[in-house]
Ligand code: IPM
């Protein structure tokens with residue numbers, strides 16, 4: 269198959285890990301006889317330096333002409349947050365990109381391999397074995413895209429952020445969760461704060477309506493605070509977690525700590541109308557380790573696997589990448605983020621590039 273992929277490395281560790289994901293995609297193309305064309309462009313601070321804008325028109329234009337987008341990360345170090353380059357960087361780049369192409373449903377699979385159980389903070393992990401849940405996060409509504417305002421009155425500064433949802437936004441993402449649950453263990457847990465928020469009460473109402481078309485799926489509602497607690501106490505109890513935008517942001521980072529590292533958590537953002545998708549690791553730009561060849565490329569490489577599965581329907585190819593990643597972990601290959609927690613003797617510490625080399629080697633052996 270011939271496919272065009274926009275590659276937006278962005279900032280921090282983005283360029284390093286994106287480069288590795290592109291290598292893996294090239295290896296897949298070679299192995300399976302596909303032809304992928306990669307078109308690079310800037311986003312975030314990198315775009316600001318060149319164009320004075322975080323999401324320039326050239327990048328927008330490019331993204332509208334490809335079959336899928338592979339993105340690294342955007343944002344800079346906290347110590348530099350006063351610089352114009354980083355002001356509102358995430359909001360002007362990543363959030364605009366999501367909005368521009370209506371990437372309304374965000375899929376974040378949390379999978380803990382048995383071999384990484386030492387990295388899981390939960391004592392009972394060893395008894396339960398691997399962990400496998402998915403966060404489906406609504407991505408272009410909620411408090412992220414409502415009015416954001418600052419004012420000052422009588423010398424007192426105040427700020428306001430408005431959360432809003434309409435039923436269509438909730439309906440579309442809820443369907444993604446129920447459909448996915450059909451192919452998994454048949455359970456959807458919908459997260460809200462219905463004891464306080466009106467948006468959450470609407471959320472619960474609409475999710476209940478969608479559930480009527482899926483009698484075979486078990487639906488539970490849970491308040492977000494309780495959900496955070498349960499995710500730590502008994503994450504094995506969850507299958508598909510359906511969340512509004514803000515709660516999904518927070519809970520997916522909590523989930524990343526359960527699987528050992530944010531460096532393992534991929535993410536797909538899908539326009540549920542057209543199927544067009546954006547693929548990026550769930551973690552940030554990690555400026556502290558940028559340029560050191562230390563970042564874990566796995567989240568980016570697994571995001572590329574999600575790209576193959578969701579955008580190109582290349583199921584075998586996507587599974588091959590996931591299997592290769594599983595093999596490197598089983599064989600004790602670790603990047604620094606996976607290394608500190610465990611320290612077992614049979615492990616080998618690898619750089620970003622070496623980790624990718626190992627994944628490509630296992631891919632070739634499949
Ligand atoms: C994520 C990130 C983004 C978000 C930031 C960078 C705007 O944390 O993708 O989870 O909050 O959505």
Ligand code: MG
Pocket residue numbers: 517518521550
């Ligand atoms: Mg986040």
